[in-house]
Amino acid sequence: MPEAADIHRLVGKTYLDEHAIAARVREMAADISADYANREILLISILKGAIYFLADLAREIEVPVSIDFIAISSFRQDRREAGREIRRVRFLKDLDQDIEGMDILIVEDVIDTGLTLNYIVQNLWLRKPASLEIATLLDRPYRRLADLPVKYQGFQVPDEFFVGYGFDYKQRLRNLPRIARLHV
Secondary structure: OOOHHHHHHOEEEEEEOHHHHHHHHHHHHHHHHHHOOOOOEEEEEEOOOOHHHHHHHHHHOOOOEEEEEEEEEEEEEEEOOOOEEEEEEEEEEOOOOOOOOOEEEEEEEEEOOOHHHHHHHHHHHOOOOOEEEEEEEEEOHHHOOOOOOOOEEEEEOOOOOEEEOOEOEOOEOOOOOOEEEEOO
16 A cells, blocks of 8 residues: 555645535535425435535534435456356445435435446335435536436536545545545
């Protein structure tokens, strides 16, 4: 694993500073609060990338919220006999509670193809929540392969690798207060 000094040399130009992120999170929270007036929301985050966004968003939402987490593993399995690669997703940590009849908001750090999130959404709908919506800080809708209705979107971003505000490089740099480009 690279040394700390080497890791920090990989941090490029700031893409979104703390002020831009905080302002957009407040705007999203205001929309969510208005949409869920007089209701309680269960915020579900997929570990680990969205934890900073989740924490900031939860503090800004003005209706009652509770929080739960899932952890997943996404991997590819080579099927040489069929000449194709199969993508598998499995839950490493499931929710700690029953969500039947609850209003659910999945809080994501970034959505690209949407394939993994689509699997999660389909799984959660089987548990009969009252509603299920998606909020993402960063979105790349031009890469979408799954039809996902993303109700709350922070920023549309280019197809680049970012670090900071929860985004990592080899499990490091999540703690940067801004979102920066990564130079590898």
